[in-house]
Amino acid sequence: MNxxxxxxxxxxxxxxTSDIALEVLTLITSRCRNLVLAGRDDGALSMLKSSLAAxxxxxxxxxxxxxxxxxxxSITVKECFDAAGGDVDVVVVAVGELGHQExxxxxxxxxxxxxxxxxxWPAAAxxxxxxxxxxxxxxxxxxLSSVAGVRVRRSNFLYGSAKAGLDSFCQGLRESLRDTGxxxxxxxxxxxxxxxxxxxxxxxxxxxxxxxARFIVRGFERGDEVVWVPPRLQWIMAGMRILPSPAWRYLTxxxxxxxxxxxxxxxxx
Amino acid sequence: MLTGWGRTSPVSxxxxxxxxxxxxxxxxxxxxxxxVIARGFGRSYGDAAQRSGGRVIDVRSxxxxxxxxxxxxxxxxxxxxxxxxxxxxxxxxxxxxxxxxTRYVSxxxxxxxxxHGKNHHRDGSFASxxxxxxxxxxxxxxxxxxxxxxxxxxxxxxxxxxxxxxxxATLQLMGVETPWVRASSKRFTTLSELMSVMESTxxxxxxxxxxxxxxxxxxxxxxxxxTQGNLASADDLxxxxxxxxxxxxxxxxxxxxxxIPVRLVNSVTTRIINTAWYQxxxxxxxxxxxxxxxxxxxxxxxxxxxxxxHRGFLQYQIVVREPATMREIVNNIAVSGxxxxxxxxxxxxxxxxxxxxxxxxxxxxxxxFPIGPDGLSSxxxxxxxxxxxxxxxxxxxxxxxxxxxxxxxxxxxxxxFEAVRRRVDPNRVLASDLSCRLGIG
Numbered sequence: 001m002n003x004x005x006x007x008x009x010x011x012x013x014x015x016x017t018s019d020i021a022l023e024v025l026t027l028i029t030s031r032c033r034n035l036v037l038a039g040r041d042d043g044a045l046s047m048l049k050s051s052l053a054a055x056x057x058x059x060x061x062x063x064x065x066x067x068x069x070x071x072x073x074s075i076t077v078k079e080c081f082d083a084a085g086g087d088v089d090v091v092v093v094a095v096g097e098l099g100h101q102e103x104x105x106x107x108x109x110x111x112x113x114x115x116x117x118x119x120x121w122p123a124a125a126x127x128x129x130x131x132x133x134x135x136x137x138x139x140x141x142x143x144l145s146s147v148a149g150v151r152v153r154r155s156n157f158l159y160g161s162a163k164a165g166l167d168s169f170c171q172g173l174r175e176s177l178r179d180t181g182x183x184x185x186x187x188x189x190x191x192x193x194x195x196x197x198x199x200x201x202x203x204x205x206x207x208x209x210x211x212x213a214r215f216i217v218r219g220f221e222r223g224d225e226v227v228w229v230p231p232r233l234q235w236i237m238a239g240m241r242i243l244p245s246p247a248w249r250y251l252t253x254x255x256x257x258x259x260x261x262x263x264x265x266x267x268x269x
Numbered sequence: 270m271l272t273g274w275g276r277t278s279p280v281s282x283x284x285x286x287x288x289x290x291x292x293x294x295x296x297x298x299x300x301x302x303x304x305v306i307a308r309g310f311g312r313s314y315g316d317a318a319q320r321s322g323g324r325v326i327d328v329r330s331x332x333x334x335x336x337x338x339x340x341x342x343x344x345x346x347x348x349x350x351x352x353x354x355x356x357x358x359x360x361x362x363x364x365x366x367x368x369x370x371t372r373y374v375s376x377x378x379x380x381x382x383x384x385h386g387k388n389h390h391r392d393g394s395f396a397s398x399x400x401x402x403x404x405x406x407x408x409x410x411x412x413x414x415x416x417x418x419x420x421x422x423x424x425x426x427x428x429x430x431x432x433x434x435x436x437x438a439t440l441q442l443m444g445v446e447t448p449w450v451r452a453s454s455k456r457f458t459t460l461s462e463l464m465s466v467m468e469s470t471x472x473x474x475x476x477x478x479x480x481x482x483x484x485x486x487x488x489x490x491x492x493x494x495x496t497q498g499n500l501a502s503a504d505d506l507x508x509x510x511x512x513x514x515x516x517x518x519x520x521x522x523x524x525x526x527x528x529i530p531v532r533l534v535n536s537v538t539t540r541i542i543n544t545a546w547y548q549x550x551x552x553x554x555x556x557x558x559x560x561x562x563x564x565x566x567x568x569x570x571x572x573x574x575x576x577x578x579h580r581g582f583l584q585y586q587i588v589v590r591e592p593a594t595m596r597e598i599v600n601n602i603a604v605s606g607x608x609x610x611x612x613x614x615x616x617x618x619x620x621x622x623x624x625x626x627x628x629x630x631x632x633x634x635x636x637x638f639p640i641g642p643d644g645l646s647s648x649x650x651x652x653x654x655x656x657x658x659x660x661x662x663x664x665x666x667x668x669x670x671x672x673x674x675x676x677x678x679x680x681x682x683x684x685x686f687e688a689v690r691r692r693v694d695p696n697r698v699l700a701s702d703l704s705c706r707l708g709i710g
Contacts, residue, residue: 001706004277004315004583004669005646009706031672087321087705137322138280179270181281181321222641223580 001089002138003031006221008089010034012080014065014125015094017044019194020144023213024092028220029056036083038063038076067095067117073124077132087136091129094144095122096163098196101156111158118162123169130173130182138181142220143170147190147228150237153252155259174225185220188237189229201262203255205230271319274312274574276581277640277669280321280702284308288330290436293405296326297434297698302407306701307434309348309375313382314584315669316702317429323700326434328377333437337361341442342400347377347435354440355561363442364560366398370613372565377435382666383427383626386564387476387498390618394628396426397621398441406433406693419622424689427626429665431699431709432689450476450563451505452498453555456547459490460599463614464592464632466495471616475499476563479614480550482543483602483636491599492543493614494550501557509557525575532578534639536608543611577639583669585649586635588617588627589661595632598652602636605648610637624682624689627664635667646670665703673708683709 002008009031013021016037029035035058039045045062053060061083065076081088097117104110126141133139148156149163167186174184191197191206207215212229219227228234240248272279287293296302304323311318319325331346334357341363345354351365352372358364369384378384380402385394392398401414404425413422425432457463463479471477474497482492567573574582589595595614602609613635620629638645653663653675662679663671677683687710690699697710 001316001321001702002278003706004275004581004640006278007646007670033673134281135322137282137320138278179281181270181279 001087002140006140006223007031008140010084010086010088011090011092012036012038012084012088013092013094014038014076014080015067015096015144016092017041017048018094018096018144018196019209020189020192020212020216021092021094022048023209024094024142024216025052026055027213027217028090029058032056032058034058034084034086035060036063036080036088037061038065038080040064040066067097067121068113070116070120070124073121074128077125077128081132088133088139090140090142091133092142092144093122093126093129095125096144096146096159096196098156098159101158104158114158115162115165118159119165119169122166126170126173130177133182134177134180140183140185140220141173142185142187142216144187144189145170147188147233147237150188151240151243151248153255154249155252155256183223183225185225185227187216187219187227187229188233189216190233192229201259205233205236271308271311271325272581273315273317273319273669275314275583275640275669276574276577276579277583278316278702280316280319282320282323282325284325284327286327286330290331290403290405290410293326293328293331293434293436294410296324297405297407298409303696303698304700305698307347307377307381307430309378310350310373312371312374312378314667316706317382317666317668318378319702320700320705321702328375328434328436331436334358337363337442341444342439343442344437344439345376346437347380347402348375350375351379358442359445359448359560362444362446364445364448366392366441366443367395368564370565371568372561373568376438376440377430380426380435380438381428381430382664383621383623383628384666385617385628387478387615389628390471390477390616391475392443393618394426394621394626396423396623396626398443399426400439400441402438403436404433404693405436407696407698408693410436420685420689421693423621423623424625424686426621426623427665428623428686429625429703430701431686431704432693433699445500445560446502447500447506448560449501449506449557450498450560451501451555452476452496452558452563454494454496454550455554456550457491457493457495460493460596461490461592463491463493463495464595467614467616468592470497473497477616480546481599481612481614481634482547483599483609483612484540484543491603492547494547496550498558498563506557523570525570525572527572527575532580532639532641533576534578534582534610539608539610546611580640582637582639584635584637584667585652586627586633586664586667587652587656587661588629588631588633588664589656589659590629590631591659592632594655594659594661595634598634598655601648601652601655605644607638607642607645607648612636624686625665625680627662627666629662631661633664635664665707668703668707671707673706676707676709 017039148160152160308318328348332349335344657678
């Protein structure tokens with residue numbers, strides 16, 4: 001059960017091997033007795049299983065899944081809840097693939113896969129999770145969305161549009177779960193230095209995973225429906241959203257140029 | 270959506286409202302039933318009267334109050350509020366022997382939490398005045414007296430509803446000559462002086478309680494107001510020229526709207542209110558107060574819990590044996606800087622055989638904290654450990670956050686309780702969010 005501080009006793013982390021999910025877990029497992037990690041990388045799962053068990057004192061179980069198979073999403077959710085063995089207080093959904101915009105956009109199968117992994121699979125899984133939590137009468141869902149979906153950019157609109165879809169889906173899901181005891185917390189994160197973004201040049205407001213996780217958990221514990229990471233992105237993106245297209249185009253072009261500059265600079269070093 | 274009085278941990282559940290004891294029994298003995306718990310007025314602070322996704326039996330329709338016999342015994346439905354009982358019995362010269370700080374609790378809840386009042390040092394807890402009760406369990410309905418089934422009787426006293434659903438109870442009332450209390454209050458500026466005065470004078474008063482401001486000011490130690498009183502006799506009233514009419518318990522006069530935009534209880538307002546309380550108490554030394562305003566100062570405002578905003582609040586109540594331990598706890602709260610509302614300090618008399626009953630000889634402190642400030646969770650975790658090591662415990666009716674392992678340390682007779690549960694509820698039909706959180710089997 002959750003306690004008065006929203007500290008869960010039972011957690012399911014889907015995409016639990018992701019850097020952000022792991023950092024979030026270190027902050028919300030103080031009362032955790034059952035933890036289920038679902039991921040694709042079996043090696044990482046088994047390693048994390050023992051280290052998390054030692055660090056948290058919780059029973060840790062693992063579930064294997066592949067986000068390229070949305071038809072199996074509900075099976076994965078069932079396996080996770082079965083492994084938790086009772087009520088699940090918090091579900092973290094941190095599933096995604098950034099891809100490579102420039103090469104992927106020329107290959108329709110890759111385009112389909114980016115949409116599948118970032119939107120289709122999580123949406124299917126979230127429906128199954130919502131159903132279970134509603135029956136259970138309580139629970140919180142933390143979903144990792146992205147500011148990339150708030151206004152898509154030329155430089156990563158594949159990933160951005162998939163996250164935009166997921167973000168909208170979660171807003172609707174949140175409303176459908178109002179007054180059921182189940183809450184949905186949408187995390188709109190900016191740039192976080194993780195293995196997903198390794199090798200990329202830091203844009204402004206780039207964060208380390210530990211800092212990002214602290215913002216996420218603070219927003220979650222406060223009950224925020226949308227958690228901006230870092231929080232000031234809320235105001236920045238409010239401005240970006242109403243920027244006229246030519247100005248937005250100019251800004252995103254500047255951003256691409258500066259990235260290329262930095263990349264070529266780094267290559268020449 | 271259900272929550273406790275602290276409005277934390279909201280859950281949804283299937284709430285049913287049976288009209289009599291037979292309907293309660295039908296629900297409990299139905300083999301399809303699982304995860305069921307009783308609920309009255311939702312005044313326990315945490316998650317004791319809810320079961321997420323399960324079934325919650327609202328007993329408030331079981332609210333009959335029988336005529337009082339000449340010995341002051343009355344049979345009341347478990348869903349009757351103490352408010353209703355008082356309204357019925359006070360006009361005949363009787364009062365409830367033990368009452369908590371609000372009259373909007375059900376009789377069933379008062380038994381399940383084994384509540385105590387300002388007279389615990391003299392009269393014990395609610396359990397001491399329950400002669401018999403009717404308990405619907407998954408294995409049938411039984412009438413329980415202390416001598417008929419002592420294990421079940423005492424497990425139900427403070428058993429948080431986990432031994433069954435109480436449907437009615439026979440209470441021993443206390444005769445009162447007038448509906449007034451002759452009360453005196455005294456201000457203190459140090460904790461040790463307050464505690465030593467309480468120790469030396471409590472035996473002269475039936476009712477005794479102290480309000481304590483845990484935020485230490487720079488000039489003094491802790492500000493406190495000690496209120497002590499006895500039931501006023503007719504002679505007392507005549508001598509003091511107090512009007513003798515019997516006041517019926519009044520309805521709440523104020524209401525807090527459901528949506529208040531900001532949290533009205535914060536570090537600034539608590540400081541103001543704590544100071545106002547202290548200043549106000551200085552002006553009245555010896556007064557006559559109607560029973561209801563003496564016992565229920567907060568009942569004048571309905572839904573005062575909403576003042577804490579949407580994140581809610583918790584009440585931390587503990588009992589420890591030694592005054593030194595209590596001083597250490599108060600110091601810890603003060604040093605932490607976490608804002609706390611007026612705290613209540615009281616001396617308790619000896620406990621009873623209830624395995625989950627809270628009261629035991631020593632000192633109890635109850636403090637309200639709004640949820641939110643950083644460090645509150647770790648402050649209370651630290652205090653839990655300290656209290657457990659000192660042989661004390663946290664009050665389950667107030668709890669919303671205790672760790673299961675510390676619950677076991679604080680209630681070492683958990684095993685005895687679970688043995689009774691195995692007997693009356695072999696299939697674990699009864700469960701609450703509290704029992705799941707604390708791992709009560």
